[in-house]
Amino acid sequence: MGRAPCCSKVGLRRGPWTAREDTLLLNYIQAHGEGHWRSLPKRAGLLRCGKSCRLRWMNYLRPDIKRGNITPDEEDLIIRLHSLLGNRWSLIAGRLPGRTDNEIKNYWNTHLGKRLVTAQPNTRKKPSHKKRKKTKAKPTLEPAEAPKPKLHIPKPIRVTSLSLPRNDSFDQCNTFSTVCWSQGKDAEVMQNGTGFLSAYDHALVNGSDLECHSRLPATQDDNDFEKIYDEYLQILKTNEDEAHWESFAESLLI
DNA sequence: AACGCGGCCAACCGCCATCGC
DNA sequence: CGCGATGGCGGTTGGCCGCGT
Numbered sequence: 001m002g003r004a005p006c007c008s009k010v011g012l013r014r015g016p017w018t019a020r021e022d023t024l025l026l027n028y029i030q031a032h033g034e035g036h037w038r039s040l041p042k043r044a045g046l047l048r049c050g051k052s053c054r055l056r057w058m059n060y061l062r063p064d065i066k067r068g069n070i071t072p073d074e075e076d077l078i079i080r081l082h083s084l085l086g087n088r089w090s091l092i093a094g095r096l097p098g099r100t101d102n103e104i105k106n107y108w109n110t111h112l113g114k115r116l117v118t119a120q121p122n123t124r125k126k127p128s129h130k131k132r133k134k135t136k137a138k139p140t141l142e143p144a145e146a147p148k149p150k151l152h153i154p155k156p157i158r159v160t161s162l163s164l165p166r167n168d169s170f171d172q173c174n175t176f177s178t179v180c181w182s183q184g185k186d187a188e189v190m191q192n193g194t195g196f197l198s199a200y201d202h203a204l205v206n207g208s209d210l211e212c213h214s215r216l217p218a219t220q221d222d223n224d225f226e227k228i229y230d231e232y233l234q235i236l237k238t239n240e241d242e243a244h245w246e247s248f249a250e251s252l253l254i
Numbered sequence: 255a256a257c258g259c260g261g262c263c264a265a266c267c268g269c270c271a272t273c274g275c
Numbered sequence: 276c277g278c279g280a281t282g283g284c285g286g287t288t289g290g291c292c293g294c295g296t
Contacts, residue, residue: 016264016290038281054282055265090284105285106263 013047017056021046025053026061059102066098070107078104079112 013021028044034057037050046053059065070078074096081092089101089108096104 014266036281050281051267051283052265058283059264087285101284102264109286110262 011047012049012052014052017060021048022056022061025056029057029061055102059100064098065100067103070099070111074099075107075112078108082108082112 024044024046028040028046032043034040034054037054040046040050041048041053044053048056077096078092081095085091087105089105093099093101093104
């Protein structure tokens with residue numbers, strides 16, 4: 001442990017990405033696919049660390065990113081999922097088509113968390129990072145504030161990769177994000193790389209029927225997701241039944 | 255016009271999990 | 276099995292910008 005930050009290497013750029021860097025990264029990934037982040041910047045001609053490239057791609061350059069304007073339905077879903085899953089942003093994001101975990105995290109911290117604090121003053125503290133500037137050290141705890149016990153919750157199964165090879169060329173890459181790369185707006189519901197799960201969520205979010213045609217062969221996973229979706233719908237019908245929601249959330253984490 | 259404050263959000267950091275040798 | 280490399284995640288930071296004074 002104690003590995004040095006990857007961007008601390010001499011000569012690597014940090015900070016905001018330029019349009020040129022974006023183009024380089026985009027072109028490279030379109031040509032060679034994502035993955036191998038460590039060596040990607042060198043091969044793409046970028047003076048960035050792999051982590052930085054990955055983050056930029058995941059949060060900004062991916063073609064399926066839907067930016068801004070969180071709809072009330074999405075907001076409701078975020079609140080519900082957060083109440084069930086906690087700060088499992090990637091899990092929550094996986095169920096919101098086109099939204100990134102970073103975006104949801106930011107939205108929560110700037111909008112929802114604040115609102116909930118107002119509603120329930122004792123339930124959450126929003127760390128005000130302002131006027132802490134220039135201080136790299138972690139803020140000291142308030143006297144009354146007990147140190148947070150660190151819990152390591154088992155990570156959820158990632159559904160984004162669907163057990164497919166993660167680094168082939170774009171032609172070979174079989175992920176939904178690739179399949180839908182150029183399908184335009186109509187394919188948007190499928191474009192977040194979570195495949196049919198996202199399509200289901202889209203139906204939930206929009207409250208509309210949705211035909212979802214998986215391009216992958218039917219698998220056991222498909223059936224599992226079908227079950228999850230059915231369960232999700234049932235819970236929505238019963239609405240405020242917290243016990244149902246909790247058991248559903250647990251099922252997602254298995 | 256100048257200044258300070260606070261919100262927003264892109265990007266970074268540190269840690270853990272997983273993979274491959 | 277152990278270890279190093281890599282990917283991924285959640286927490287945090289800091290720059291920019293709008294607004295109020």
